[in-house]
Amino acid sequence: MKELIANALEASLAAGATYADARVVHTTEEHLSARNGLVDGISTSESIGIGVRVVAAGAWGFAATSELGHDAIAETARLAVAIAKASALTLRTPVHLSALQAYVDRWEGPCGIDPFGVSFEDKLAVLLAADEALRAEAAVKIAKGSLDFIRVDKAFGSTSGSYIEQRYTESAAGITAYAIADGEVLPRSYPNSHGGQAVQGGWEAILALDLPGNAPRVAEQAAALVSAAPCPPTTTTLIIDSSQIALQVHESIGHPTELDRVLGDEAAFAGTSFLTLEDLGTLRYGSEHVTITSDATIPGSLGSFGYDDEGVPAQRDFIVTEGLFTGFQSSRESAPAIGRESNGCMRADGWNRIPLVRMTTLSLEPGGWSLPDLIADTDDGIYLETNNSWSIDDRRLNFQFACEIGWEIKNGELGRMIKNPNYTGITPQFWNSCDAVCSRDHWQVWGIPNCGKGEPMQVAHVAHGAAPARFRDVQVGVGR
Amino acid sequence: MTLSAEQARELARRTVSLTQADAAEALVSSEDGALTRFADNRIHQNVAENDTSVSVRAVIGKCTGVASTNRLDDGSLAACCERAVAAARMAPEDPDFPGLPAPVAVTTPDRVHPSVSAFNAEARAHAAAAIIEQSAERGLTAAGTVSATEYTVAVANSEGVDVGMSVTTVRSTVLSMSPKGGSGWASHLSGTADDFAPEALGDEAVLLAMRSEGAIALDPGVYTVVLAPEAVSDILDFLGYLGFGAKSYAEKSSFLSGNIGEQLLSPFISITDDATCDETLGLTFDFEGMPKLRTPLVEAGVACEPVTDSYWASKLGMRNSGHALPAPNSYGPMTMNLQIAAGDARIEDMIGAVKHGVYVTRFHYVNVEDPIRAVLTGMTRDGTFMIENGRLAMPVKNLRFTQSAVEALNAVEAVTRKRVLIGPDEGGANLAPALLLSKWEFTGQTR
Known part of the structure; x- marks a missing residue:
C-alpha cells in the first residue's frame, strides 16, 4: 500500500x-x-x-x-x-x-x-x-x-x-x-x-x-x-431506553454540532444547523444533566479509530458540558473557523469518497439513577424502547421519532403496553427538559452503521453511548 | 473509463464460464462519476471516481450464494467465483427457487449522449459558477451540485441471458438562501448536458428564495394542499418501497394486499412503472437481465398487481415484470421508474381553485411510521406558502406532516399536464406531476 x-x-x-x-x-x-x-x-x-x-x-x-x-x-x-x-x-x-x-x-x-x-x-x-x-x-x-x-x-x-x-x-x-x-x-x-x-x-x-x-x-x-393500547395523543413525561436515546443524540445533537454543517457545506442536501458559531460557549443546549462527549478512543465502538482520514489522532472532546454547548465536531479545514485545531472527526466511507465531518462515538454521559428507581420516581408517563422511525427538519430542530413499544407509567410502576408510540419536539427545548439520566450500569454503546451524509452519498459507521433518561412535557401520539 | 456495454457483457460471460456450479449469473457494473458540489457561493467539494465490479450468483440445486469483487484480474475473478460457490454449498435449499431465468428479448435504447463525456471538471465548474452568480449578484447564497455520470450494466447467465447497456446522466440541484431566511429549490435531471441551462436553474431557485422571505407561523391541522412535483416524487418513492413490490404484497405488509381490483386511490390517479418510455432514464432490463415491462400499478385509482422478479413471479403465478434488484435481495422486486399519468390541469389553475390551503415545494427527511397505510412523517422545506383565495400568499415556516400516502392520493382532485423527471441519477427516475389534494395533515411546525 x-x-x-x-x-x-x-x-x-x-x-x-x-x-x-x-x-x-x-x-x-x-x-x-x-x-x-x-x-x-x-x-x-x-x-x-x-x-x-x-x-x-x-x-x-x-x-x-x-x-x-x-x-x-x-x-x-x-x-x-x-x-x-x-x-x-x-x-x-x-x-x-x-x-x-x-x-x-x-x-x-x-x-x-x-x-x-x-x-x-x-x-x-x-x-x-x-x-x-x-x-x-x-x-x-x-x-x-x-x-x-x-x-x-x-x-x-x-x-x-x-x-x-x-x-x-x-x-x-x-x-x-x-x-x-x-x-x-x-x-x-x-x-x-x-x-x-x-x-x-x-x-x-x-x-x-x-x-x-x-x-x-x-x-x-x-x-x-x-x-396493546394505542398511544394516546397527549403531553407527558417520557423515560426513553438507551438505544432510542442513542438515535435521539445522533439526530438532534450529533448532526447539528458537525461544524461543516454549521458552515453551510451540507445545506443543499442534509441541511444546515440551528447552531451558529456564536453559540459556542453561550447556548444552553440542555439541562445540567446533559453532558455529551465525542470520543474516538472507546475500545470496541463502531466510532473508534487510531487516526481519522486526515491523519488526525483519535480524541475525546466535550460537545455539551452540563448543558452548556462547548464544542463542535470538526476537521482540519473547518476548525480554524472557531479558532481551534481539528478534533479528529473526518472520515470517508471508502476509497472512492472524500472524508467529511462524521460522528465518532458521541455519547450522553451517564448520570446517577437506576432505571427501577427512575420509573418509581415517575408518577405518570410512558417508557419507550427501540426506534422504529425517525425524522428531523433541515436545521435539526423539529424532530419526530416512533418506537416499537412502550408501557404506561402510573404511580411509579410500569402499566399496560402501548403500540406504535411516537413523540415530537424541538431540540433545545427537549434536551432542557431532561431531568434525569441513568447510571453507568445502564449505559451502553450502540453502533449506528447507516448514517447518511454527503453527495455522492456516504454511509458512516458511528456510535453513541447512552443510558435511559427522563424528559418532561413531551408531546406523544402525534397523528394517532 | 467506464466499460462499454460490449466489454461489460464479455466480462459477464467470462465470469459465468469461470463459475463451477449447476448454474451461474454474473452482474457487471462499471461507472465513471463526477460531482461538483458548491456551498456558500463557492465550489467546496469536487470529486470523480472510476470503478468496475462483478457480482456472481452461483446456483447448486436450489441453493444460491453471491460474491462480488472489483479486482478484475483472472485470479481474483476466479476466487470470487469460488466464494460464491462456497456460499451456495452452505446455503439451505429454497424449495421455491425457480432457477435462473431464460433469456427474453430486451430492447436497449441508446441512452448515452456524447455531451456528457465532454462535460468535464472545467465545464462543471463553469456551470456551478453560473448558478452561483444568480444568487451572489442578488445577495443570496447558493448551494448544490452539478454531476455527470456514465454507467454500464451487463448481465449474463448460464441459461443464455446476455444483455448490456450504458446510460449517461446530468443532474443538478440548487438551493438558494436569502439573508432574510428565505430558501428556494430547483433541480435538473437529463440524459444529456445539452439541455442543461445553469443560469435558468439558478434563477428559479433565487426567485423562490426571495418569494419565501419572512415566513410566518401556521397552526398545524388538515389543509387543502398543492404538492409540487418534487414533493410528489417523494411520495412515489415511498409507495414503491413500501407496497408496489410482490414481496410486501405476498407478506401482506403492502397497501395492495387484499386490494387488487379495488378503488384504492382517487380516479385522477394512474401510476405506472415504465423504464421504456422516452421521457425517463435508466436501464431497460433488471439485474437478472429480464426486460423491465411497462407495469400498471394503479389505473384510475384501482389497484393492480405488483411488480415481480423471477422468484416472486414463479412463487405467485404472476408474469415476470422485470424488477429484480441485485442478488442477494432481501427487499424483493422494486419499482425504479414510476410515473403518474398526466392530467389536464395547470398548476396556476390548481392554486386558483384553493380558497385556503398550503403550497409545498418539496419535503425533507421523510420516513415511515406505518407501512400498510403508508403513513409517512417528514418536513416541508425550500418554499412553503399559504394559498389564500386562489393566490400564493405568505410563506410559512416549515411544517411537519404525519399522513397516510394512500389516503392522501385518495383525496387528489387534479393532476397537472406538465410532469418533471426527478430522482437519483442512477438506476431510474420518477416522472411526477403536481397534485391538488383536498386534505393533508400537518402535525407540527419548526421554529
Missing part, C-alpha cells in the same frame, strides 16, 4: 498540488440473512481502490480509481489536480488547514474470534435457531435476522510526511419479529432495530448477544403488541 500512496503523492505534487493525501482502502464484507425459515442471502464482497485528495490553486480536488497500476494511479492524481484547478474558478479564500504534525503509525481495532474464520454453517446455525424461535409465536408473520461482518484495511499518507496503517473488524447482528394484524405491522427487535447491534469486534460479540435465547421474548412482545 505504501508504494501506491507514494506514487499518488508524487504524481500530485508533480502536477501542481500544494498538499495531497491518499488513502488505499481494502474492504471485505460478509452478509447472511434469514427470513421465515429460509436463508435469503449469503454473500461476500471485496472492494479495493485509492482516493487522492489534493489542494491546488488554493482549492480542493479529489479523484479515485479501483485500477491500482502505476500509470492509472498517476493519472488519477493528475485528474484530482485538474479538478482542483477547476474548483478554483469560484475561489474566494484559499484552503487553510489547521496545524498537524506528521505521524507514522499502525493501529488495529479489537477482534477476538476472527468472524471470517467462522464457518457459514456455524453462522447459519445461530440465525436459523433464532428464526425458528421467533416463528414459534403464531402471531409472528415475518421473522428475520441478519449477520454482517466487515474488515477494513487502510493506509493513509500525506505530503506532510504521515503514513498510517489501520485495520478494524466490525460484527453486527439482529433479529426482528413482525406481527401483522388488523391492518398493522408491529415489529419487535433485539438487540436493536435496523440490523441490530454493531461493534468493532469478532464472532465473540455475536455469541454474547445470544440471539436464539432472546428470540422467544421478542416474539412474545410482538404478539402482545397486537392487542
